[in-house]
Amino acid sequence: MEVGMLPISASKRGKLLAAGYTSLHSISRASASQLATDIEVSQDEACEILKYASQTSALDPSIGNSNTSNLYGGQTAWTMLNEEKFSTRITTSCVDLDNILGGGITCKEVTELGGVPGIGKTQIGIQLAVNVQIPLEYGGLGGKAIYIDTEGSFMVERVLQIAEACIEDMSEYSNHFHNNVQDCEVKMHPNSILENIFCFRVCSYTEQIALVNYLDKFIEEHKDVKMIIIDSVTFHFRQDFEDMALRTRLLNEMALKLMKLARKFCLAVVLLNQVTTKYIEGSYQLTLALGDSWSHSCTNRIILFWNGDERHAYIDKSPSLKSASAAYSVTTRGIRNSNSSCKRIKIV
Amino acid sequence: MANKLIKQMGLPNSIANIFTARNIITAKDALSLTEFELMEQLDVGMAEVKSAMAHISEVVCPPCQTALLLMEQRVRDERSAGHLPTRLRGLDEALCGGIPFGVVTELVGPAGIGKTQFCLKLSLLASLPENCGGLDGRVIYIDVESKFSSTRLIQIGIENFPEIFLKKGMAQEMAGRIVILRPTSLSEFTESLHHVQVSLLQKQVKLLIIDSMAALVLGEHDCGASRQQALGWHVSFIKSLAEFSRIPIVVTNQVRSQIGDEPLTFSFQVRSHSIKKEDRAAYDSHLVAALGINWAHAVTIRLVLEARSGQRFIKLAKSPISPPLAFPFNITSSGLVLLDDDGIEMKGSEINTIHCQGQKALFNSEW
Numbered sequence: 267m268e269v270g271m272l273p274i275s276a277s278k279r280g281k282l283l284a285a286g287y288t289s290l291h292s293i294s295r296a297s298a299s300q301l302a303t304d305i306e307v308s309q310d311e312a313c314e315i316l317k318y319a320s321q322t323s324a325l326d327p328s329i330g331n332s333n334t335s336n337l338y339g340g341q342t343a344w345t346m347l348n349e350e351k352f353s354t355r356i357t358t359s360c361v362d363l364d365n366i367l368g369g370g371i372t373c374k375e376v377t378e379l380g381g382v383p384g385i386g387k388t389q390i391g392i393q394l395a396v397n398v399q400i401p402l403e404y405g406g407l408g409g410k411a412i413y414i415d416t417e418g419s420f421m422v423e424r425v426l427q428i429a430e431a432c433i434e435d436m437s438e439y440s441n442h443f444h445n446n447v448q449d450c451e452v453k454m455h456p457n458s459i460l461e462n463i464f465c466f467r468v469c470s471y472t473e474q475i476a477l478v479n480y481l482d483k484f485i486e487e488h489k490d491v492k493m494i495i496i497d498s499v500t501f502h503f504r505q506d507f508e509d510m511a512l513r514t515r516l517l518n519e520m521a522l523k524l525m526k527l528a529r530k531f532c533l534a535v536v537l538l539n540q541v542t543t544k545y546i547e548g549s550y551q552l553t554l555a556l557g558d559s560w561s562h563s564c565t566n567r568i569i570l571f572w573n574g575d576e577r578h579a580y581i582d583k584s585p586s587l588k589s590a591s592a593a594y595s596v597t598t599r600g601i602r603n604s605n606s607s608c609k610r611i612k613i614v
Numbered sequence: 615m616a617n618k619l620i621k622q623m624g625l626p627n628s629i630a631n632i633f634t635a636r637n638i639i640t641a642k643d644a645l646s647l648t649e650f651e652l653m654e655q656l657d658v659g660m661a662e663v664k665s666a667m668a669h670i671s672e673v674v675c676p677p678c679q680t681a682l683l684l685m686e687q688r689v690r691d692e693r694s695a696g697h698l699p700t701r702l703r704g705l706d707e708a709l710c711g712g713i714p715f716g717v718v719t720e721l722v723g724p725a726g727i728g729k730t731q732f733c734l735k736l737s738l739l740a741s742l743p744e745n746c747g748g749l750d751g752r753v754i755y756i757d758v759e760s761k762f763s764s765t766r767l768i769q770i771g772i773e774n775f776p777e778i779f780l781k782k783g784m785a786q787e788m789a790g791r792i793v794i795l796r797p798t799s800l801s802e803f804t805e806s807l808h809h810v811q812v813s814l815l816q817k818q819v820k821l822l823i824i825d826s827m828a829a830l831v832l833g834e835h836d837c838g839a840s841r842q843q844a845l846g847w848h849v850s851f852i853k854s855l856a857e858f859s860r861i862p863i864v865v866t867n868q869v870r871s872q873i874g875d876e877p878l879t880f881s882f883q884v885r886s887h888s889i890k891k892e893d894r895a896a897y898d899s900h901l902v903a904a905l906g907i908n909w910a911h912a913v914t915i916r917l918v919l920e921a922r923s924g925q926r927f928i929k930l931a932k933s934p935i936s937p938p939l940a941f942p943f944n945i946t947s948s949g950l951v952l953l954d955d956d957g958i959e960m961k962g963s964e965i966n967t968i969h970c971q972g973q974k975a976l977f978n979s980e981w
Contacts, residue, residue, distance in 0.1 A: 273660035275653065314659075383910040384932040384966060392934075413681070418717050418857055419914050422685040423695075423710045424935045460682035467676055469854050472645045479671030484678070504908060505846040512646065519648045540911045543878060552878045571880055575962025580882060598937060 269293075272318045281305040282315070293319040354407050356398050356493060356534055358390060359432075359601050362592035363579055367568075373407075373492065373534045376525050376563070378499075379579075380539035380554035381570030386577055386596045387538045388419045390570075391495045393601045394536055395463050396425070396432050398493040401454070404436055409492025409533070410462040412481070416474060416501045420465060429459040431599035464488070471502040475516060478523050485531050494527070498538040500555045514559045521563035537564060576604055617642060623673045629666050632656050641674045698740060698821065698862050699747050701774070702943075704955035705928065708936040713862045714915070718853055720827075722867040722903040723919030724970040727926060728945045729866045730761045731770075732919075733823045735949040736864060738771050740821035741791040746775060751820025753792045754810055756803070758829045762794050773948035800844060803830050807851060814859040821862055822855070828868040828904040845905065849912045865913070869901040869968055901968040920969045928952075931965050938965040 268290045269282055285304045287293050293301070294316065302312040355370030364370050371377055371394060381387055395413050400406025413420055433454050464484075468474045474496075485491050499520075507513045528535045542555045554561065554569065561567065567583040573593070580591040593604035618641045620633045636655050638644050644667065647655065652663045688696040697711030706712045713719050713736065721729045737755055742748025755762060771779040771788060779785045797803040813819045831845055856863045903910065903918075910916070916932035928950075929940040939957035943950055 273653070275657045275659050277657050278659075383907070384916070388934050417912070417914070418853055419934050420681075421710075421714065421717075421935050422681055422688065425681050426685065427935075457682055460685060461680050463681040464678050465681055465684060466678055467857065469676070469857065470642075470850075472642045473674060473676055475645045476641070476671035476674035477676065479667055480675040483668065483672065498911075501912070502850070505850045515648050515651075516646065541907060543907065546881060550878060552880045569880055569882075571883065572963040573883075575964070580880075582882065 272315065274315060274318065278305070278307065278311070278315070281307070290319045353532075354405070356394060356407060357400070357405075358594075359393055359397060359435075360592075360594040360603050362603055363594045363601070366579070366581055366587065366590045366592045368587055371493075371534045371536060372566075373532050374528050375565040376521065376528055376535040376537065377566040377568065378537045378539055378554070378564035379568050379570060380541060382541050382552065382572070385570045385572065386594075386601070387570060388497055389424075389596045390601055391497045391536065391538055392420070392425055392428055394493060394534075395495055396428050396459055396600070398534075399454075399459055399462050400432070400436065404439065407492045408490075410464065410488065410490050411493040411495065412464045412466070412484075412491055414466045414468055414474075414477060414494070414496040416468045416496070417498055418467070419497060420467075422460070425460060425463065426456055427598060428600040429456040432459070435599075464491070468502070471507075471516070474499075474502055475520060478520050478527075481527055482523075482530075485527065485533075489531070491531070492533045494524070494533060494535045496535075496537050498540055500540045504540070504555060510557075514557065517556060517560050518563060521560070525565070618674060620644060620670065623670060625666060625669055629658070629662060632658065633666075641670055644670055645674070692860065693744065693749055696860070698736070698749060700736065701739065701747065702941075702950065702952045702955075704939070704941050704952050704957050705930075707955075708930055708939050708957065709915070709933065710935050713864065714935075715860045715862050716856050717914035718856055718863045718865055718912070719915040719917065720865050720867055720903075720913040721917050721919060722869065722931075723968065724869050724901060724921070727919045727921060728943070728950055729919060730825055731766075731945050732950050733825050733864060733866065734762070734767050735770055735774075737792050737821065737823055738767060738774075738788065741788045742775065742778065746778060749820040751791070752813070752818045753821045753823065754813065754819055755792055755794045756806060756822070756824045757794050757796050758803070758824070758826055760796060761825065764789060767792070769947060770949045773946075797830070800830050804848070807848070807855070811855060814855060814861070817859075819859070819861065821864070824852075824863070824865045826866040826868060827909075828866075832868075832904070845909065849909065853912065867909075868904045869970075870904045872900045872902045901970055903968065918966070918968055920967075922969045922971050924971070929960065929965055940965070 269279055269288060271290075272279065282293070282305055287296070287304075296304070296316075298309055298312045298316055301307075301315060302309050305312075353373055355368070355372055357364050357370040358367070379387055379390060391413070395411035398407055398409050398411050401408045433456060436454070466477055468477055481494065503513055503517065524535045524537075527533070540555045541552050543550045544553045546553075554567070561583070565585065566581070566587065569580045569582045571578055571580065573591075576593045577595060578591045578593050581587050581589050595602055595604045619639060620641060621630050623630075623641070633639075633644065633656065638647075638655070644652065649660070649663050649667060652667070653660055656663065692715060694711045696715040697709065697713065698715070699706050699712035721732060723729055733755070737753040739747070740749045740751060740753045742750065744750045767789065768779065768785055771785065778788070795806045797806050810819070810822060827845075852863060852865070903916075910932075913932070914934065915930075918929040918931040920927055920929065925942050926944065927940045928943050930936045930938060938960045940960050941955070941957045942953040944953060945951075
């Protein structure tokens with residue numbers, strides 16, 4: 267029922283229906299004072315209901331609204347195309363991986379990365395937290411990162427190692443392209459990279475949900491945050507959760523909120539996931555944790571796995587990227603290209 | 615944090631009363647419902663629900679710290695920037711100083727390989743005074759399989775630190791700092807953990823060793839899934855203990871044979887049909903760590919101890935801070951000793967495999 271779409275309390279909805287307002291059209295035709303007397307609410311509350319009714323009817327095309335060009339919250343595909351073309355992506359420091367990702371991790375999208383223990387999920391997370399800070403002159407976003415650690419695997423010594431290697435790479439790059447000695451002095455210090463990573467240590471699923479709710483306010487105060495990494499999104503939802511249906515609902519709501527944050531503040535959200543075994547087609551296979559419902563929640567899904575002796579990343583699901591896999595390696599300097607002789611990207 | 619009462623959060627009285635009236639008392643109750651469900655249950659509009667939840671979330675949310683602040687704190691406040699040196703040079707270098715504080719380190723390997731020996735040495739190291747490289751604190755050793763040997767502990771102490779242990783009364787003091795608990799069932803273990811939490815609050819305990827985790831659960835349940843579920847709460851609890859008290863926690867784990875010949879793969883992976891004949895060697899068992907993949911994700915550092923062709927190796931199978939190195943070692947009268955401090959770099963998933971070749975060699979130790 268249309269009245270059911272209004273974001274008002276159940277008792278008010280009941281009153282509207284009892285007073286004979288069964289469609290949004292009938293509500294929007296009434297005046298505020300008329301509504302107030304009919305359903306016995308205050309004038310302010312009646313105005314609010316009218317506002318919601320007009321907003322909701324603008325979204326529904328079956329309600330004959332002549333004003334279609336400025337649909338509430340809509341954007342034309344052409345404007346979106348222009349935005350997508352010029353948006354900077356965040357590099358993973360591995361050329362092959364960047365290539366299959368179309369340049370790197372995209373902003374305004376939620377990317378999920380999952381894999382077996384020890385494959386390098388935290389390593390990629392830390393590398394992205396450092397790479398988002400690469401200044402604009404070097405092709406980066408010059409932004410800050412939020413690292414939400416649910417497992418305690420965020421080790422500062424490793425972040426320092428990767429930050430130092432990133433700065434060395436940047437100065438090498440500028441040495442290559444700039445002849446003027448003064449220009450190639452990189453003005454970043456590893457400590458300043460560490461300073462721009464905001465860490466939160468989450469110890470239960472309630473804290474995780476509370477934090478995702480709070481991020482809206484936090485990012486309003488720190489507008490230069492361009493990357494949110496949750497390592498891992500699974501851990502607290504796997505330990506003794508009796509009500510699976512509740513888990514699915516909570517996870518879905520969390521995913522929607524993260525998607526909203528990504529779009530509102532134009533940042534990238536990276537979720538790291540674990541694996542579990544599932545009995546498919548007569549044998550046990552690996553699959554990402556949190557269930558089938560969750561697999562729909564993220565925009566892009568990348569699975570990290572062992573292929574012989576190499577680490578590979580496979581694009582499992584993406585609306586715009588082709589299904590492909592690429593090799594990468596984890597070195598003391600962070601995520602880098604794999605050293606194998608076979609450099610061709612395998613298109614699956 | 616999650617159990618904070620809603621009425622103590624500073625919400626306007628009108629909305630706080632509605633929460634109580636609908637039996638939503640703690641923050642956990644409120645956060646376990648989606649916003650739509652809350653709207654239905656509390657009978658208020660979406661805008662009010664959103665602002666109330668924003669307020670509750672801000673109160674429950676953990677504090678923010680920059681990575682720089684974390685690093686400076688560790689360097690300033692903690693011993694070796696938050697590490698317990700193991701006195702095995704190669705291993706300490708790979709681990710950026712030693713067994714890290716605040717995380718769970720797992721030792722996994724076949725029986726008789728030296729896990730308990732390593733634990734004994736670590737408990738000794740933690741009890742030593744700071745000028746000898748120790749943590750100068752108490753150690754809680756949860757000994758499930760009754761493998762703790764005080765004689766052996768003193769022997770290791772005398773061999774490694776003769777200047778301390780041969781002094782009058784010092785051996786007694788050092789050994790006196792190590793408390794051994796022997797729970798016989800999972801419920802007793804849970805109780806012991808609560809006692810440990812209390813001691814940790816008094817800030818005297820500097821190391822917790824659980825030897826072994828697998829033995830606790832393997833006796834209780836038959837099949838894999840319920841076994842892992844039983845441990846679920848303990849895993850989070852142990853990790854949060856480590857985190858809050860900033861102590862190292864070392865846990866040992868057993869191995870079991872793997873069902874089936876091939877390792878588990880994803881559905882999009884092409885299964886390789888060539889199974890090498892050497893893998894089916896008569897005395898080479900195909901082993902994996904017990905307790906499942908959930909546990910493997912939960913531990914932060916995994917040290918695999920194995921035997922290959924009669925030589926024992928300690929491998930850094932999972933570590934966010936170290937390269938995949940394997941160090942050959944032996945067990946001597948002074949405990950675990952590395953034969954090579956540089957280590958061999960392992961490529962690929964070999965770092966995760968556990969071998970138990972050459973059974974006879976395992977019992978040929980020198981002491």
